[in-house]
Amino acid sequence: xxxxxxxxxxxxxxGALGASHFSVAPAGAATxxxxxxxxxxxLNGIGAEIAPRAVGENPNGGVQIVTRPGLVLGGxxxxxxxxxxxxxxxxxKVKVPAAADTLRALHSFTELLVExxxxxxxxxxxxxxxxxxxxxxxxxxx
Numbered sequence: 714x715x716x717x718x719x720x721x722x723x724x725x726x727x728g729a730l731g732a733s734h735f736s737v738a739p740a741g742a743a744t745x746x747x748x749x750x751x752x753x754x755x756l757n758g759i760g761a762e763i764a765p766r767a768v769g770e771n772p773n774g775g776v777q778i779v780t781r782p783g784l785v786l787g788g789x790x791x792x793x794x795x796x797x798x799x800x801x802x803x804x805x806k807v808k809v810p811a812a813a814d815t816l817r818a819l820h821s822f823t824e825l826l827v828e829x830x831x832x833x834x835x836x837x838x839x840x841x842x843x844x845x846x847x848x849x850x851x852x853x854x855x
Contacts, residue, residue: 758784759784
């Protein structure tokens with residue numbers, strides 16, 4: 714019985730996101746292995762992968778954000794990497810400088826998605842966009 718509640722909550726959220734002009738597509742292969750029902754939700758070129766929460770984690774069901782929001786490049790999510798002097802969106806194949814407009818779009822997408830999923834907003838994330846990885850040149854070789 715609890716499993717049906719999880720499915721309906723997840724499907725209801727996907728329907729609501731679709732009605733709010735979000736695009737919904739199957740998640741990447743790596744994510745699908747760990748989360749079989751995961752989907753890529755995107756809006757204006759920014760996306761994130763979400764999946765239904767496991768029954769043991771929340772008896773009322775729910776949805777979890779599986780991968781942090783990022784720029785969708787060629788159907789793949791690019792993660793935000795801070796190199797100290799510049800932020801970049803990076804995939805295995807592409808490295809694109811992050812512009813201020815793109816960072817603002819990422820921040821507003823993250824706020825919308827966290828609100829839709831019913832997640833928590835943390836202080837440092839509410840102030841602005843946080844990077845997935847921090848890589849500083851001066852620390853290489855130490």
